[in-house]
Amino acid sequence: MTFRLSLAALAATLFLSIPATAEEHPEGMHVHDIYARSMGQVGASGAIFFMIHNNSTTDDRLLSAASDVAERVELHTHKEDANGVMQMLHVEEGFAIPAGEMHALARGGDHVMLLGLTRELKDGDTFPVTLIFEAAGEVVIEATVDNARKPEGGMMMDHGDGHDHGGHGHSGHGTGG
């Protein structure tokens, strides 16, 4: 009886913290809001951002990523050093994504880094990326280059350079319903 009660409490907590749209997602790892930024030419670098929802009941971890558009693909994050300068770091251990939780890869924070592009990447180009999870295994996503995309509010740690004419509206990504 106690067990049943605590399960119900857990379920209630989950429903409070997860947007309603989560229920339409399949069981397992769900990756969405995928976009990439790229400096363009062969040999340059780029970065990929997305949201990961772990809809399974297993704690998981994004261990690495792979794509043939770059010589090296690494999991990176940004950290502020003692002088307040943002440093980019290779995160060898990957990103933990506990069961039922989500993890945002966003500008100024965690991202998938493309080092040494093997082909040109311009706005609108799409390319496949394989995400390797400890528990969920390989998940292939499609990234679209969108250099004009604004950083998400709240996740941003950029030292802004003034422009803020996009308004505060967070239009979201759903198709409604």
Ligand SMILES: [Cu+2]
């Ligand atoms: Cu990076």
